[in-house]
Amino acid sequence: MSEIRLGDVVDDYCSRCRLETNHSVVSLVNRQPAKVHCRSCFYEHNYGAAKSQEKRKSTKKAKLFDDVLSSITGTPKEEEKR
Numbered sequence: 687m688s689e690i691r692l693g694d695v696v697d698d699y700c701s702r703c704r705l706e707t708n709h710s711v712v713s714l715v716n717r718q719p720a721k722v723h724c725r726s727c728f729y730e731h732n733y734g735a736a737k738s739q740e741k742r743k744s745t746k747k748a749k750l751f752d753d754v755l756s757s758i759t760g761t762p763k764e765e766e767k768r
């Protein structure tokens with residue numbers, strides 16, 4: 687993998703554009719982008735928003751999996767318990 691330098695273009699989620707856009711790296715911490723700015727709207731923000739988005743997605747997926755699993759195993763639903 688190539689090293690990231692200041693000014694490099696990385697993909698990240700821009701909360702202003704509300705989509706993943708090209709970002710320029712404006713500060714680095716431990717060779718990782720710390721701050722980036724969106725090349726579409728020039729909004730500067732912390733890097734890693736894309737990752738937290740992914741995390742949220744997988745949490746939702748896991749919940750869905752639980753729902754499917756409980757429907758298969760026949761775990762009684764909340765209403766039926768009463």
Ligand SMILES: [Zn+2]
Nearest residue numbers: 700703724727
């Ligand atoms: Zn933007």
